[in-house]
Amino acid sequence: MNNRPVLRVENLTTRFHTGQGAVTAVDGVSFEVAPGETLGLVGESGSGKSVTAMSVLGLVPKPGRIVRGAIELNGSDMLTLRNEELRRRRGKECGMVFQNPMTALNPSFSVGWQMREAITAHDKRSDVDTRIHRALADVGMPDPQRQAASFPHQMSGGMRQRVVIAMGMINDPQLLIADEPTTALDVTIQAQVLSLMKTLTREHGTALLLITHNMGVVANMCDRVAVMYAGEIVEEAPVDELFASSRHPYTRGLLRSIPNPDRPRQKTPTLPGSPPNMAQLPTGCRFRPRCVFADSRCDAHPDLLAVADRHKARCWKTQNGELLTETKSLTETTDAN
Incomplete structure (x- = not known):
């Protein structure tokens, strides 16, 4: 395994200005994730896990902002990049699996259309349909061509989550961030989705930052664990x-x-x-x-x-x-x- 970290976060501090004053949601957080490694970021709700992930992606909602620290993805300082360069790296070098697939997917467009957008934003090659069908097959979707033509509401929760994982992995990112990826799923489907993520990241050598409050998931998925409390x-x-x-x-x-x-x-x-x-x-x-x-x-x-x-x-x-x-x-x- 390459020992150089895909992601290095150093002294990250993210602050929100609210009616109660300044709230430091993430306070001096540091960690690294190596290729093929899964780091679990765990803690109760409100501990700062999701804000940490949004900070890495440059997606901290206003009125929040990063006030201190360093975020390096493949050696590049993410905090010095312009918005256009950040957008280029999101989805290409760093994929994201959001907590709720029903809100992560647009109900107005087919699954295939949305996956096409994820590809063509970074790659203009002509084999897009082949890549979409292969990505859906890789996550265990039956009849990928038919599923690509389906809309999110025509799929079960487990199938939608598989689509979100496929979209996160479709450009072969070096880092995948998964924010509570199984919260909305029943126990059986949770196990299937987690096993799928573990297999895909190991096969591709992808670094995985897994955000969860479930210590059972941590035991089965992670190589290292960082426990967060109060930011x-x-x-x-x-x-x-x-x-x-x-x-x-x-x-x-x-x-x-x-x-x-x-x-x-x-x-x-x-x-x-x-x-x-x-x-x-x-x-x-x-x-x-x-x-x-x-x-x-x-x-x-x-x-x-x-x-x-x-x-x-x-x-x-x-x-x-x-x-x-x-x-x-x-x-x-x-x-x-």
Whole structure:
């Protein structure tokens, strides 16, 4: 595997100006994704995952803007490119799979017409129909010619998501960003779509940035994981290391929130409390109000530092070599009657 990252994000800070004042939705985020690698960006809703993806693509909605940091795609600084050059790179070097395929696809045009637009925006070759049919076949669509002539409303949710994946991959991008790509699908179709994405990215050597809140998806799909909370990364590690030895209380809580089929009568544990208001962040550690390990050290804001080989955490306790051995439950849990 080529070790040079396809995507490098350094100290990314994205801010919105609202009626409550300036809100920093992404605060000093840094990560890399190598060719053929899948990085999972995980966390609760509102943690900054999707804004991070929109920042990479240069699609931050107003009144938001990137105020600091660097975003490099294949070595090029994306923040210095003009809009025309950004549009050329979107879809060609970086593909996107959006959360809801029904809103990602235009109901007024056939699937084939929309895929043609995705191709001809970057490539004027004459074999467009062949590429469309091959892309639909690659994502497991039966009778690609007929499906290309269909409209989105004539397809099931799973088929629409396959079309969105095909559009994201049709120009052989070096990077694919998938933002909660299976949220609107049932469990069986979720598994099929995730398996498809994993196969396609491995076969093409595509770097995948997978945004999700589902730790089960992370376990099955990702090579490395970056956990976000309140706009910043609080832990980053290889996926096996993260699941075996998480070093941040928030990550520990997320992992314990995975339903356990071996204990069907026990309610699934949940993290106590709620994420903070991003316009009124707590001082010190942002997870402190929800953390059972909080002490006087947490009055100061911790940096993201190495706690093991290829493993970083933003926690005073683990950075000092202490283990997360709880004296009381990290999460609220009640046995079912």
